[in-house]
Amino acid sequence: MDQPVTKHTLFAHFAGRLSPLQRKLLEDWLREPTHREVYYQWLEEWERLNAQYLAEEDEALTTSMAQVEAWEKTQLPVAGQRTQRDGRFPFRWAATLAGLLLVMTGLYLGRSAILNRSITTAYGEIHRESLPDGSTVTLNANSLLRLPRFGFGSRSREVFLRGEAAFSVKHTTDDQRFVVRTDNDFDVVVLGTEFSVYARPQGGRVVLNRGKVQLAYHPGTKIRQLTMKPGDLVSLDRRGRLALRREVQPEIHAAWQDHRFVFRETSVQEIASLLRETYGLTVSLKGKELADRTVSGTFQATNADEFLQVIAELLEVNYRRQNDTVLFFD
Amino acid sequence: MSILPSPSDEPSRPDPFQPGEAPRDQESLLTDTEWAIRLAFQTSVRTGYELLFKRYYRPLCSQAVRFVYSKEVAQDLVSEVFLNFWKNQAHLHISTSYRAYLFTSVRNRAYNHVQDEFRREALLGIPTDQPDDALTYEDPQQILQFTELYNRLEIEIRALPPQCQRVFVLSRFEGKKGREIAEELQISPKTVEAHMLRALTQLRKALLTGLLVLLGFLIGG
Numbered sequence: 001m002d003q004p005v006t007k008h009t010l011f012a013h014f015a016g017r018l019s020p021l022q023r024k025l026l027e028d029w030l031r032e033p034t035h036r037e038v039y040y041q042w043l044e045e046w047e048r049l050n051a052q053y054l055a056e057e058d059e060a061l062t063t064s065m066a067q068v069e070a071w072e073k074t075q076l077p078v079a080g081q082r083t084q085r086d087g088r089f090p091f092r093w094a095a096t097l098a099g100l101l102l103v104m105t106g107l108y109l110g111r112s113a114i115l116n117r118s119i120t121t122a123y124g125e126i127h128r129e130s131l132p133d134g135s136t137v138t139l140n141a142n143s144l145l146r147l148p149r150f151g152f153g154s155r156s157r158e159v160f161l162r163g164e165a166a167f168s169v170k171h172t173t174d175d176q177r178f179v180v181r182t183d184n185d186f187d188v189v190v191l192g193t194e195f196s197v198y199a200r201p202q203g204g205r206v207v208l209n210r211g212k213v214q215l216a217y218h219p220g221t222k223i224r225q226l227t228m229k230p231g232d233l234v235s236l237d238r239r240g241r242l243a244l245r246r247e248v249q250p251e252i253h254a255a256w257q258d259h260r261f262v263f264r265e266t267s268v269q270e271i272a273s274l275l276r277e278t279y280g281l282t283v284s285l286k287g288k289e290l291a292d293r294t295v296s297g298t299f300q301a302t303n304a305d306e307f308l309q310v311i312a313e314l315l316e317v318n319y320r321r322q323n324d325t326v327l328f329f330d
Numbered sequence: 331m332s333i334l335p336s337p338s339d340e341p342s343r344p345d346p347f348q349p350g351e352a353p354r355d356q357e358s359l360l361t362d363t364e365w366a367i368r369l370a371f372q373t374s375v376r377t378g379y380e381l382l383f384k385r386y387y388r389p390l391c392s393q394a395v396r397f398v399y400s401k402e403v404a405q406d407l408v409s410e411v412f413l414n415f416w417k418n419q420a421h422l423h424i425s426t427s428y429r430a431y432l433f434t435s436v437r438n439r440a441y442n443h444v445q446d447e448f449r450r451e452a453l454l455g456i457p458t459d460q461p462d463d464a465l466t467y468e469d470p471q472q473i474l475q476f477t478e479l480y481n482r483l484e485i486e487i488r489a490l491p492p493q494c495q496r497v498f499v500l501s502r503f504e505g506k507k508g509r510e511i512a513e514e515l516q517i518s519p520k521t522v523e524a525h526m527l528r529a530l531t532q533l534r535k536a537l538l539t540g541l542l543v544l545l546g547f548l549i550g551g
Contacts, residue, residue, distance in 0.1 A: 013474070016481030023474065030470030039473060040430040041363070047389035053503075055391035055405055061383050064409055068379070068416050105372075 005029040007042055014046045119145045121163070123280035124303055126257065133157055133170060135178065138257045140164035141278040163277075166196040166254050169211075184236055189214040195228075196253050200277055204236035207253040217242055259302045265294040268328075271311060275326065279304040286329035290317065364428055371421045378421060382428055383412055390436050396480035397440035399487070399502040407443065411435045434468060437476045444479065444537075486536040490529055493517075497525035 004025045012018050013026060029035050119139060121127045127139045133153030139145055143163020148156075157169075157178040169178045171192025180188040182199035186206070193211025198204060206215060208228045215226040215234055226244070228234060233247040247253070252262040263271070269291050272283035281304060285291050295314050301307035308326060312319045319328045367385065371378030387408060394404035411432060414420070424431045487495060493515070500511045501522075508526075512519045 013477060016478070016484060027470050027474060030473060036470075036473065037427055037430055040427070040433045043393070043433060043477075044386070044389050044429055047392045051388065051392040052395045053392065053401060055388050055401070055408075057384060057387045060387055060405060060409060061380065064383060064412055065380075067409070067413050071413070071417060101373075 005035075007045075010039065010042045011046055014043060015050070115149060116146050117149050119147075124278065126259065128257075131157075131159075133172065133176075133178075135167065135169045137168075138166045140166075140256050142280065161197055161199055163200060164196070164198045164256070166194070166257055168194050185218055186236060187216040187218075189216060198253075201238070202273060203238050205253070206234045207247060207250050208232050209250050209254065255298070258300070260298060260300050261307070262298045263295045265296055267292065267294050268315065271295065275304070275307070279307070280324055281321075282325045284325065284327050286327060290315075290328060290330070367428060368421075375416075375419070375421070379412075379416055382415075382432075386429065386432050387412075390432055393433065394436050394440050395503070397437070397444050397483065399483070399499075400505060401503060402505050403443065404440075407439045408436055411439065441476055441479065444483075482537065483533065486533050487529070490532060494525045494529050497522055498529040501526055 009018070009022055009026060012022070018026065030039060119127065119129055121139045121141050121143050124141050126141060128136060129139065129145075130136050131147065131152065135157075137145060137159075140163060143161070143165060145163075145165060146160040148158070152158075153172075153176075157176055158181065159179070160181045162183055167178075167180065167190075169190050169192050175191055178190045178192075180190075180197050182188075182197065182204060184199045184204035186199075186204055188195065188197055188206055190211065190213040193213055194209040195211075195213055196207050196209075198206070206213070206228065208230050210230055212230075213228050215228060217224045217226060217236075226234065226242075228244075231247055231250050232244060233250070233253070234242065234244050236242050252264075255262045261274075268285065272285070275281045275283050293315060295311070297314060299310045301310060305321070308319055308321060312328070315328070317328050317330055319326055321327075367378055367381045370381050390408045390411070391401070391404045394407045395401060398404050398407065414435075415432070420431060421428070426434075487498065490498065496515060497511055500506045500514065501508070506514075508519050508522045512522045515522075
């Protein structure tokens with residue numbers, strides 16, 4: 001049986017009757033996020049079967065709704081009410097209301113597209129954009145930057161990044177914060193400075209050239225703050241582990257802006273993932289030794305073919321490209 | 331006779347599971363059980379909230395009370411979690427099921443409560459500034475340690491002398507006043523006080539050493 005942890009195991013754990021070996025199995029099993037859902041599902045079931053007591057729920061709900069009402073009153077009125085009150089309406093209004101609801105739902109679901117503007121780059125494309133507040137951002141290939149259509153610079157300066165970008169942020173007279181949010185468990189908060197952010201599925205990286213930035217790092221449920229100095233490089237691996245080190249040449253992390261590539265004992269494996277991110281190419285390697293080889297050097301390449309030619313020369317291997325797949329072979 | 335309801339003292343119930351039975355459909359099961367609540371949230375946040383509350387309030391209180399040993403505190407903790415769910419419009423943000431969010435948040439708060447009560451330092455080596463509400467999952471180690479914390483508390487309370495245990499449960503779990511307990515058990519108020527002091531000292535000591543041993547064992551193993 002390939003299911004090491006059963007409901008029986010979990011029930012024993014909830015009741016405090018688990019052997020150390022079973023506990024180890026359980027710990028490994030919990031690494032899988034879907035299993036954590038199962039954990040709480042069975043915890044709920046176990047609590048229902050072994051309730052310590054039955055709490056009075058109707059009264060509690062009434063109290064809770066009263067707390068909700070009280071809290072709602074303290075909130076400023078918001079256009080397009082956040083909660084719909086349930087009530088009795090005459091039937092003839094129902095259709096009108098349903099229509100209205102549909103429109104509002106549409107607006108609500110499409111609110112991101114209405115309220116935000118997205119700038120995207122294709123594979124191999126590098127794009128420079130001036131933001132309304134005077135800051136500039138250079139977006140690397142296969143990246144997305146989202147910023148509010150209205151009020152950027154006056155109310156707040158917040159952008160969302162997926163991919164890689166270099167920012168040159170203008171310091172405002174009122175010391176307004178500039179925030180870069182990512183999907184990678186971290187946000188970058190700055191006043192005015194130059195830095196680059198890398199946020200892709202395989203990890204995250206922030207390099208600071210000038211000024212000072214604050215990194216809000218939030219793996220899981222925790223939130224940590226980290227202040228970076230010029231020359232600091234913070235990287236996050238796929239599993240959310242954070243590392244800070246000094247980067248002697250921070251500018252190499254901005255080299256891509258000039259279509260320049262800098263490799264320092266960079267493994268072929270890493271280059272393969274760079275090719276995937278930047279040009280959308282899937283790389284396969286013939287021969288195991290090839291993956292372990294490294295490349296050092298700097299070169300310029302404005303498209304995938306130039307890149308492939310140089311890399312093949314550096315590695316002294318041959319390659320064959322077919323649409324979006326590349327094969328390297330000895 | 332033990333005052334505490336014991337999980338294993340329920341022979342009348344049919345065995346809810348077959349030992350060794352593998353839950354083959356666990357994933358499809360998971361996505362389905364909350365769909366009605368999810369749907370309700372889409373049309374009316376209030377209806378969704380009410381359904382959510384009715385569905386999970388009781389098991390959450392039962393879970394919380396294992397940590398805090400007071401019905402009142404447990405109910406307050408659970409209500410706070412629900413109120414925060416509303417305030418943050420958590421149904422729009424969570425990446426887990428409602429169930430996982432609610433249980434995790436209640437356990438976080440319960441942990442913070444126990445820790446405030448018994449020790450100033452972190453009990454389990456888990457940072458003291460444990461955020462109250464969880465939008466994503468905790469790590470496996472922490473999930474297990476939270477469950478083991480209430481297991482530990484139960485073991486310690488069961489280990490107390492019977493009279494001391496009775497006083498503790500009446501005082502904490504039922505929220506009875508010292509005088510009421512003295513009357514009910516026909517002992518002097520001073521004795522009630524002494525029992526409470528003993529129970530709390532014992533728990534504090536056990537949590538300190540017991541969990542260190544537990545932690546050492548985990549790291550060593």
